[in-house]
């Protein structure tokens with residue numbers, strides 16, 4: 249018996265899928281350590297039908313207090329298992345164990361938040377012109393598909409699953425093929441917490457097969473997707489036939505803006521981890537830096553020193569800050585951007601090379617002298633690479649900041665709060681932080697403008713987006 253589930257969780261049972269098994273590799277050692285069963289369209293159909301049955305036979309109509317209690321139980325099961333979730337995540341994704349522990353604990357908080365939020369999912373009473381009594385209900389939708397990426401497998405699964413369940417919908421969760429382990433563990437913990445069969449099902453499988461079958465299944469009412477902009481656009485098209493609801497959390501190319509009047513030394517010390525955390529495989533990575541010309545050279549020197557001081561290596565060690573990338577092809581992709589920058593005589597101030605022979609490691613790269621047409625400046629690299637440009641004029645800088653198809657996140661550093669707020673309002677992004685890089689909070693909406701997404705995760709908005717609004721009018 250494996251120490252973690254390796255089969256599909258469908259209708260309360262662990263079963264083998266009929267797809268080609270998924271080979272699971274430890275990115276720190278490049279060694280394969282598990283094979284996971286994969287769903288094809290047949291198992292996806294079984295799961296969606298079981299979800300629909302669970303919806304009709306009780307989950308939809310369960311008293312909110314009882315649903316809340318079950319989600320609190322699940323939060324407790326997560327909390328009791330933070331260490332095993334974190335160990336598994338580190339082994340599968342290569343992320344530093346301290347980050348993995350934080351993410352597992354944050355997953356428990358997400359379930360606690362939505363277990364409490366159930367009692368705050370309210371409709372309205374509306375004073376309509378002709379009198380009588382008009383009010384709205386927020387009703388669950390039916391089966392919701394959650395399709396998740398490999399960079400924060402456990403935490404993003406919690407972001408998708410918790411608000412959907414809290415609002416009274418069953419969820420069929422398809423994790424990324426590279427990293428399905430902690431999603432399966434979440435399914436197991438949900439069983440242990442007493443969630444009824446069919447309420448949370450977990451079906452790893454290839455995106456093109458299992459993901460496609462899920463996104464096109466007629467009984468799926470909504471698709472909650474996090475992943476690349478390219479696949480997000482595909483999901484939107486697949487959803488169009490049935491007018492399925494979609495929420496899309498997609499790519500980013502977020503700016504980090506530092507004015508000379510800021511505590512820029514602090515910004516220089518803290519900014520490397522705003523882009524190199526999770527080895528740069530972070531949709532919020534502040535990968536474009538705009539630094540006021542008068543401090544540019546000093547800032548870059550301090551940023552480079554802080555980058556070179558980062559502890560890169562074995563992700564199982566408590567002190568490690570940057571682990572390997574998730575797989576060989578993801579590292580090669582980053583390396584193509586670095587090679588292009590080198591060929592164009594951009595200045596690679598540090599990093600961009602491999603620190604050793606084993607593991608998918610890549611030393612964080614800091615590039616200056618970039619032009620706004622450079623691919624490294626314009627495209628999401630999703631690796632440990634930052635590009636920096638100086639600015640002199642605020643309006644011109646803002647024009648460059650917004651000259652992108654993305655709009656997810658960003659930071660502004662200035663001791664002049666009026667200026668920081670003025671700039672924050674003008675940056676076209678769904679999330680922005682001032683004098684810090686912390687911009688993701690369980691209680692607050694998170695999502696993107698433009699091609700960074702549609703809809704919001706987290707906060708009450710995510711739960712409301714898992715409901716339909718019904719208006720009821722009572723005549724006099």
Ligand code: NAP
Nearest residue numbers: 397398423424425454455459460475476479497498499531
């Ligand atoms: P991806 O390639 O788009 O895959 C995401 C998920 O979609 C995976 O489960 C994948 O399955 C599935 N999928 C692929 N093709 C599909 C299809 N035709 N139909 C249905 N599902 C399909 O993204 P990724 O490489 O895993 O993740 C990296 C991307 O996610 C980056 O762009 C990053 O910015 C973005 N991201 C955004 C946020 C946010 O909140 N905005 C957070 C994290 C990551 P397979 O694994 O089997 O291919």
